[in-house]
Amino acid sequence: MIVTDKITDRRELILDTALRLFTDRGYFNTSVRDIQKEATVSTGSIYHHFENKEAIAKALLAQIESTMVDEIDLIMEATPSAHDRCKAVLKYLFEATENNRDAMHYMLHAKHNEFISNEGPICTSRPFSLMKTIIVEGIRKGEVRNLTPEIVAVNIFGGAIRLICLRIDGVVDKPLPMYLEEFWECTCYGITA
Amino acid sequence: MIVTDKITDRRELILDTALRLFTDRGYFNTSVRDIQKEATVSTGSIYHHFENKEAIAKALLAQIESTMVDEIDLIMEATPSAHDRCKAVLKYLFEATENNRDAMHYMLHAKHNEFISNEGPICTSRPFSLMKTIIVEGIRKGEVRNLTPEIVAVNIFGGAIRLICLRIDGVVDKPLPMYLEEFWECTCYGITA
């Protein structure tokens, strides 16, 4: 997501620095001037490419959300069983946390509706509805226990998202993929000894 | 928390309205003027009771954190087994979400370190370390599976916190205590059919 091996145009550069600053200090603690200085671009240039500050935030969200959806779609095509799908999604999320920390931070650990108007909470976004779909199908096919899908989903992915947030906040110090097996074991078979 | 059957003094009134506005619109979308108008107090009065806007946020956090710690302490005194303790804590959290939604919102669903300086992420706060303690003791006594405590904790409480956030965001429409049994079942014995 936001591949920046070589920043081609100004637009990319602006998005890239904005993402860095938004995740680092938060949206409201980042002024347009900050972005301007950090990216060594002019104010005019920023406002040429984006209508306003909020539009930058919106563009970032759309970009990241889209790559997440693509990734999960790939997993769903390649994998039929609900269990394998869930585990593969977790694997992807954990790896992305290490490889694209800022993007994951922005996607999972920011309150977009506080700065993007008409934006619902993340859980209503497309990647999340895909995750719920996996669960619903899993229950229908008898692979997953027949409980309220939302509860099951929150048990699997909610816990994972919290773990990702802990990692982003620097509370967990080992790379998340190292915990994948253990986490998955715990989710599938519970915590009871 | 923040018992406001009858608002005695101005200080309480300010805190109470600030909490409402902070959770409703977010800290940065709430100006001191907003608090002043909404509480029908004067700016001078606010700055008499609090050093600055941040101090209001700090006071709120301390107050809510303190009542949560008291509540969990009570549970730990009354309940010996790790399982019962966890379930009781979940019950408390779910009920508090319904009865003190704003307080829970502020505690669990806000990024304090973006507006309170020198404040770590919530997970480093006292209520959360108590939760981890419950798990660690449970593992030691053989009641909980012998896995990394953080992973187990995030599986139980992380999922619960996400569920609380979903409820706060209006995505879950039934009161959380209704899901307690199901959630707990799912956590203890896993999601595998």
Next chain:
DNA sequence: GTCTATACCTGGATAGAC
């Protein structure tokens, strides 16, 4: 302790040259 008035500054956004 509470009020009103106001100072001061930073933030978002625009204008217009190049």
Next chain:
DNA sequence: GTCTATCCAGGTATAGAC
């Protein structure tokens, strides 16, 4: 498309009367 200079609103915070 990019720059510099600038405008203006709204934010936090203070001063000083009552």
